[in-house]
Amino acid sequence: MNPLLSVSGLRVGFGRNPEANEVVRGVSFDLAAGETLAIVGESGSGKSVTALSINRLVDFGGGRILGGSIKLRRAEDSVLDLTTATERQLTRIRGAEIGMIFQEPMTSLNPVLTIGTQIEESFRLHRGLTGRRATAAARDALERVRIPDAARRLNYYPNQLSGGMLQRVMIATALACSPRLLIADEPTTALDVTVQAQIMALLAELKQETGMSMIFITHDIGLVAGIADKVVVMQNGQAVEQGELSQILDHPQHPYTQHLLHAVPHFASGRSTRSDGPRGNMEPAAAALKVQDLMVRFPVTGGFFGRATGAVHAVEGVDFDLMPGETLAIVGESGSGKSTTARAILGLVRSRGSFTIGVRQADAGQSARPVQMVFQNPYSSLNPRLTVESLLAEPVIATGGRVNAQTRAKMVALLDRVSLPENSLERYPHEFSGGQRQRLCIARALMLNPSVVVLDEAVSALDVSVQAKVLELLVDLQRDYGLAYLFISHDMAVVERIAHRIAVIYAGQIVEIGDAKSVLSAPQHPYTKRLIAAVPSIDRRHEHYELDTRQVPSLVRPLGFEPGRAEWTQFGPDHRARAET
């Protein structure tokens, strides 16, 4: 059977001199009708560029196709090489025969046009529909992606919908004219894991309904198991391995594929969790950090004079303690209050109510500022105008210290400890890679000899292979210095590898807390169960995702609202969950 799409020897370059700057270097694959091909790789592997080359959107991003062919079998059975197609031919193919969805649903829809107008556009361009008939078609398209109350949503603007909803709108737009090929470029990366499961379920259902082919691009090899028939693994612009799904997952040949598979979590067994925690194996030490009944509320204002009419209960009655040498992971989805908790502990947001932060007495030589933080984005959390030396000196200066020979010696030692080259001190942040910058941020946090380091999504912006190395470094540093980590993350796979204990936070409250092994392998709270079930896993192959459209409850409460005390149920020596009322 002739393939729907046949890519061979594709080479793509960027910039003024594309030959010298080749990003895709000879990629070939075939895709049959109704098949799903997953392209897996890390950032810079060329997977997105490959995808954008197929509908030639790469031209608008400064890319140029240098060689190879992309043969598309069209509806009337003629074959067209897209690398030589004219722009007029391409505008007729885009949207009609090849649909595409992108990574960031929040920014991929035009903010000044209604959802309806944007879906109608496809029908207008390719089907010649106008007016009421276009509107009716757009409503049908929205209903097809299971958006409730579709007729009314047509008049919404993108900023009125959540990320998950917007990605459904994107899917509705891409599928409006029933393309025979859908290119999905990391369609769930920007979404929470439970929303990701919904989108994956939807894509699987729609594929069944329409019989379209799909190219699914992702950095998460775990996601692939649920949807793909064939897999291409890309690294540095080349396909290092490709084949049938089961062959890739069960018998990976290339070391890089094996490495990617290694990062996929295995919760059920609990064997990947750390067992070197300080709890239980010695006499109870004093906690490095003790948080009791932490509360953060943001006022909601309204009315003519902007008086407070209520409050967002962002963090509500959070309790936990953290031992020296221990990692507590705070896990939750966006808006759950996990980052606000971290910020409250550092005093970056005003927290109210009765809460105390008990910090271990500073030992000799330790600074009076025992809590330090490492932020999510290593690209924006380092001032680009400061040299590494000034960046590392900053915490010392900020706490009233002087930069002397001793401080410099400390800088050099720390840089060496986080495996950065010796001559880094005079350099600027832009000279370092993402992983190196995060090492720099870690070194900066350690300048003051903290006893507690708050890591707010500290490895989320990094690729899997870089992530693994930074996590290793964190574990080593924890052993050497007896650091206590408060590890804020949405990524269960990362949490599995770093946490001794896990606290699951939902709607501003901890709903389950306990040792990592019990929480991951035997979750008790319904939300924890849902969260863990949503994490893609290669064990559950072609399992049907369930479409779950529950919404997070509103955290806005009227003035003077006080929640009742939580009821807890104990499930193990160190594992308890909030009882649902």
Added chain:
Amino acid sequence: MNYLTRRLVTFPFVLIGVSSLVFVAIRMVPGDSITAMLGTDAGLLTPTQREALAVYFGIDQPWFVQYGRWLLGLLQGDLGISVTYGKPVFEVILKRFPLTLELALLSMIIALSVGVPAGVFAATHNERPSDLAVRIVAMIGQSTPSFVLGLLIIYALSAGFGVLPIMGEFSPLWQDPLANLSQLIFPAITLGFAFAASVTRISRSAMLDILSEDYVRTARSKGASSRSVTWRHALPNALIPVVTLSGIEFGYLLGGAVIVEQIYALPGLGRMVLGAILQRDYALVQGTVLFIALNFMIVNLLVDLAYFALDPRIRLRDR
């Protein structure tokens, strides 16, 4: 609308602030109405004569009494009498304002109808020779002083065609549209050239930003043509900074364009207020500045309303 009322409530406070600043500032300038009117002859006045004149102009009282009187008049809709024109200030302003308003509107129409397409064109031809040409013209437009351009135009008209725009008296649009346009079109071009240059530059850079947005890529992935991507998807998003700039420039132009009015001998607000300052015509200066401040606030309000119309995110946030 909640937002509109909130804005309107602030108007009187701003106006009182502006008026008291002007009131104090103009009285800090050495000299007074009497000296300004009589020149060196003022030295020949006897103390009694001088006092009588001071009482006549109302400048015998301490400044806060003068300010109180002026505010009281303002509340009754009375801006006072202009010393130089011998007429109520309001009447003097109203007589000059149509010309200034029309000139400002014409310049803005020229600026937007030339600047926005030029900016869009340059952005869609980024780094190509045509983009470079637009950028060079825009740079020249921004850096040429209006008196140079004005004089060049007058020279070209008189030396090349032997014609000159009507000077001195203003012929209103509603009386003789042709004469009116032939009188104002060249001053409007003089003012609009630099204005258009700024609009070109800002719409070019805004378009360049927007054209690299994700949703532009989405539009292309749907099969939208380049023209539709540029005008339908990108431009509405790029207009916000253009509106901001136009609002500021238009507000300034409503205060009168002194140099251009001077070159083309047009009786606009700019020359009038300059004369009033030189003559220490306190009432006229205060009245005009108050009027200009009010214009500015109205323009700003219109700019905000334009944001509302352009961007649903702003519209929905403020609801």
